[in-house]
Amino acid sequence: MKIGELARQSGLTAHTIRYYERIGLLPRADRDHACQRDYDASILTWIEFLGRLKAAGMPIRDMLRYAELRARGAATEPERRRLLERHREVVRTRVATLQDCLLVLDGKIAGYAGSSERTDDHDAIHPEPIRDNEHGANRRAIRRQPRSGPVGARPARAR
Amino acid sequence: MKIGELARQSGLTAHTIRYYERIGLLPRADRDHACQRDYDASILTWIEFLGRLKAAGMPIRDMLRYAELRARGAATEPERRRLLERHREVVRTRVATLQDCLLVLDGKIAGYAGSSERTDDHDAIHPEPIRDNEHGANRRAIRRQPRSGPVGARPARAR
DNA sequence: GCTTGACTTAGAGCGCGCTCGAACCCGTAG
């Protein structure tokens, strides 16, 4: 299968497939006589799985880590497992956050009762402080040091 | 309240607060005698709500739309309501997707049974095709034309 | 008077995940 066909079947673009190969998410493809990528259908399974991880909000660097472990063979299974378990927690947290937000939205929408009437000030529904969870935590972990910082609330932000 | 204090109380950085003002998410702040921003505590309520929308994954341009409507007064309530309702659907979809992914992760993790044994090939669990929903749909809607382009499949890309 | 520290602006830079353009190569059909 050539790259165009794989693109069609996987739902990625050829550009993206090459990009994924470049960064190591996909294995270096075999080439045909004319040095064009020639894929085995089995790659679809892997792409499918990557799609799942992506849909689950896993950052590419983690998928990369998984891909590397996978390439290193069966000995890495416990670690792969831990990786997935860790991400499962992230997803659970995210689901919880979103459900929380759904409640807020519901409340807010209910505030805009019938379709008009009432003035502008139902702009204050917040069951509990938000304090920007998870992706914050993820992102920040990568970033530069906390400039020792201005006190209170902020340090909590993982920055 | 000056910007530093607001930063502390809101959990945003002063940089971010200015940025939000610049793009219109926050109203232009009043200034004190020295032209420094001087906030009323009530702004916290709005920031809190923005935080909610953000946690709900609403893109800034939609928050912006909401902010603009809000600034235009009570007459825009029905539209604000619709905006929130629309986003509520997005969030619901997202929750469903994530829950789906949780199942996949569970299955996958279960596949890495005890902690070792078994070879490398439980890399194929996918209840149903993914076909990259929602954010895809969102993003793409914004982008350039299909450039009439190189044929077939690509234009069709709901992607 | 001088230092300190919080503020001001404009604008550049970054991390992420693609996405695209340019210039070129190949094989097949007409």
Place this chain on the structure above:
DNA sequence: CTACGGGTTCGAGCGCGCTCTAAGTCAAGC
């Protein structure tokens, strides 16, 4: 022989949401 519909590489560009720097102003405390 030529056109064309694929493919190739390299590297630049983009959209998002910040994040930071530089250079300057100001007020309070020593």
